[in-house]
Amino acid sequence: MPDLASLPPVDPPSLADRIRHEMEYFTPSEKRAAHVLLSHYPFAGLETVAEFAARAGISAPSVLRFVTRLGFSGFPDFQKHLREELEAQLLSPLAKAGPLDNGQAAPALAAFAEATIANLRATVENIAPAEFNAVVTLLSDQRRTIHFTGGRFTGALARYAESHLRIVRSHVHAIDSQPALWRDRMIEIGRKDVLVVFDIRRYQDDSVLLAETAAKQGATVVLVTDPWLSPIARVARHVLPAHVTAPSNWDSSAGLMLLTEALIGAVTKRLWETAKPRMEAVERLRRSE
Template sequence: MTVRETIRRETAKLTASERKIANAVLADYPFSGIQTIQELAERTGVSAPSITRFVSKIGFAGYQEFQRQLIGELREGRRSPLDLKATEKLSDGDFLADYARRASVLLADMAAAVPQEQFDRILKLLSDPARNIFLLGGRISDTIAGLLSRHLRQIRPRIHHLSPNPEQWPDQLLNIRRQDVLVLFDFRRYQPDLARLAEVVANKRHPTIVLITDRWMSPIARHSDHVVTVPIENDTAWDTAICAVVFVEALIVKVSQADWPATKTRIEAWDELRLSPPISKNGERDDS
């Protein structure tokens, strides 16, 4: 369990001053917790002994152990396939069946961990036809952003998949308004250019930023309004994207249903403009 998860689990037991510390740690997680105890005390207006009692209440022997856990999480966020290979656990039997079993466990964990209210809030944002939706992911995760953007384009207008080339960002970012939404995907090992993009957009354009990441959390979380963490580790050298894909597919289904008459009209118009020949009543292509 991460420090973030531990704090949220223990929130009900905290005093008012301890909740103030917890909120400060979570607001700039994990970086605020890596400050010295004096710096955190000054930032929160709470005494150093109160911070010591806070970390003890959530299960740590002291502030140093609390910080070691946070630093360990930062290291986890940088682990590569070469690092993960050392702890890989492979089945000696039918690997495909075993891999599918692992995936089903992760999906159940994701469904239990992501609150329905959070899903509904993001769904409401993506379903609002007055909002432009901008999307981008990292070197690998941009394929998931592409999956979402391609489906959303068929469902509703104002969908924009940003270029992976930072030199093209200024022209595209000028179109972002305060009421718009930027959806970013970033998993370990996190991409510094995406974090910089999120910082610039948050400070200059002020849209709602939605981040899909893992439990160690991309630095983009510092600038995000909604952070969804999904499981990615499956005891192999390669992190899995299956939970992120299922989360995205669930969004696609519900966005299409939010205003089905409009979705139906758009898909019909879309199909009329496709270059492939239409299908005749007997099921064959009509090339006339």
């Protein structure tokens, strides 16, 4: 298997290129279709057959023959290709935005960083401000008890969040997602509790069960997940999706980390009056150990 990252960065020939090259072999009707498509590429092709035909001044069957001749099995197939091509084209400029490197950095690391940065941008742009703020408010409510949990991989993020927030305020816990370990804890979770779950694809049954149970008992569930949304979204009051695709066999959690840190930072700021003495006390304890 060739290393994807090492392939030359050549854009695949778009359908438009092919059409231009084959133009000479088209029948007159097909040429009209081709010209209309190329002049509004690719949007003319995203309408219905009838609209496309009308725009080109030809009949629907001629349009169908045109796309068939291009090698598609039917009009929907043709449209699917256009959508995918458009999506790829629209996303790639982002990745190319600012080539990091000057040849210095390790290529694997540079590529990873580029992808991660693109993820962070996409993540920020897809978060609803109200949603983010609502979660900050929730986590800043000192009357509530906060629980963090995650799956096999994301459990580390839960722990990361907990290790910070527990210093800012009290009533903060991390829950291991193994059922055996949370079954007994569960009885005390109720209406005043907030459960923050980290769950990305290969959504973990344990986490889903945990969240569902908590929700059933009246807890407010906050979900931090990927754009495909963990099934927990069903019971979650608030959902914060982060992009996770990376040039690796693993998903990247950097976006989740960003959200976590931004949340913690915002809560710390909001609770600063009470957080400051707490943080100082912790510091004092550390030194006198």
